[in-house]
Amino acid sequence: MNETLTTTPFGRRSLSLGMLAANMVARECPTEAVVHKWKIFNAICEAKAALGASDRALAVLNALLSFHPETVLTGEGDLIVFPSNVQLALRAHGMPPATLRRHLAVLVNCGLVIRRDSPNGKRYARKGQGGEIETAFGFDLTPLVARAQEIEQLADTARQERRALLLLRERVTLYRREIAKMIAVGLEEGVPGDWNGLHATYRGLVQRIPRLPTKSELEPVALELTFLMDEIRNALEFHLNSRNPGANESQFERHIQNSNPESLTESELAFEEAKGKVQSAREPQGPVYSMGPQRAATDAPPPLGAERRVTLREQDPTDQVVPMKGYPLGMVLDACPDIIDYAKGGIASWRDLIAAAELVRKILGISPSAWEDAQVAMGPEAAGVVIAAMLQKAATINSAGGYLRNLTEKARGGQFSIGPMLMALLRTKRRVGKVRA
Template structure:
């Protein structure tokens, strides 16, 4: 008599049209078709969100695949029949109730098909030669039938991840370029207006930049980041044009002054004093080496501060290699944040110069969550005067926020 595989589940489990569709799809599989089970499993893991399956269900599928003796899935012998106890062990000690729930999820999404026996047990009936004649358990045939679908979805996910990575890199480069160019423009006194048009000063440009960056969510998708990256690129190009125009105007003025000096020095009657000034003369200048900045006795490591507030690095031309570089970058950022000199001096007198600079870097890192940087600094200064504020918890909170953002990304 020809053996028959069951098409309906055992017990009170209902037969659904989705189960019928899975079984019909498995029948269309050519017997000679073969797929590598672990490559198919990796494709499913990559496309798990598109397929609507959880990591725990994938752990159960991984355990089921280990019960198939061959690496290649092909032919008719694709039914595995492990007991729940053995499945739980291979699924890293998963609880039986959890195992049954995730087995049902795998059936519902069409990854496996139940081939239940008359009594609902999983077993195999063997012939006289010892080969499996009929098995009752879980049929892995849908994995072979849908292998191309899994691979196509995995390719789509990889392409999306690559596109997201590229747009993130673009945003990062633009942010770094804009911050450093704004810092250079402020230090060199570059004009932000051309032909009577343009931003009033570099602080206004910085506020425009902060407004664009403030729209970046913590877990941004490619669709959200692409228009922001375009805006940042345009802003970076505009700032670069300002700097290039300034350099060109300086070259022109330098050439004109050199030509004028050449004409003046070509007069043979002019007397040129080549005698150097004596050290005692009033015009002589003695070059004094700056006194190295001493770190206060009680502070935090610079690496820890930069780990909590990495955005401050973008405002230093050569990077932040020591506390002097850090304080210089904080002094540059302070007016960009709209903090008044009086609030800044008060904070330095209460907290100390270095701790006040760390607070500036923290305010910069918080971004748009701080609506008024000046008011926020004054509030922290008041708390520090009352002995109610310390730098450590603020830095640890920023570090924790950055770690959570990386995990979400």
């Protein structure tokens, strides 16, 4: 075959640097290179995105390969095919002529084939006296042999990315199932928390997933679903731990048992003690008497208005306030870590938290009456948690005293729970941590 064929296209088609680059690659193709044409075609199909080829262009390439009589393509063989547009369109499943020409141009621009145009633009072959082809004009398939190694690498990369995308889609599906069912059990079991807000966050993440996502589009969504799943699981685990505290001294300090079921509960005694401290400015307390039907005229009424039998017991000054049901101290400190700075020896118990809240409420400008009303309406532990939460978001509160009185009124009406407040602070903390990371 004549090796002095030019690569400039016929007619109005312009020459591009890509065409020159493809021609250079074809000239440097080693003569010993051997490629199975259908195997390289399958690799091109897998690497079509990296090569810039479309599905219809690959259909045209398949038709071009079918016109080459040999299954094996070699670097020293005659790799020019010269079918007419009519025959090529038939083997391309009846593709219209205009569409055929457009996709032939795509193959040329991708560097998969090279145009070897004749002087008049026709495709044909000229044979010698022995019947062998001396000169042919058409499409040169040599770039498939010259670029075989590159195409195989691109195909391998595409396979790895496709597998990574498949695994990522599976992971997102598992996360979605996990989150949806954990939110459902949280709502059904009445676990404290802002479950409606968590569900809204979950739906927002799901709506960000396109119908045919790519790996780059799915990775950030999968990361946020991971954080949301961990947050929901932690809330459920906190609830389980609070329901089964047992006698775990490392979690809840001392485990105080009371054999008298009709005596005041420890939380009521702690509340009375906290209330007495507020009224008497930390004056020494004497024996604490529980109230019964025959109480003295000077005795105060029982905490909840219930009539009890007369019992007498000394209040041990080392008694600890019992944990607040549903909200472990560790969870509170995780959501409101700033209050730890206001405790002299750290916060190891609910009593320490209440003492620190007493100091913080003065710093925030909350009056003693507002603080006492909050303890009466919420309980001393819950009031301490509210003060810790107010300190954590003090920058967004204009009037701390008015804010606390508003929450106190809601608590009296049974319309306030500290669960949503703690969960909101935990979400904010996680969000800030992700931004910093």
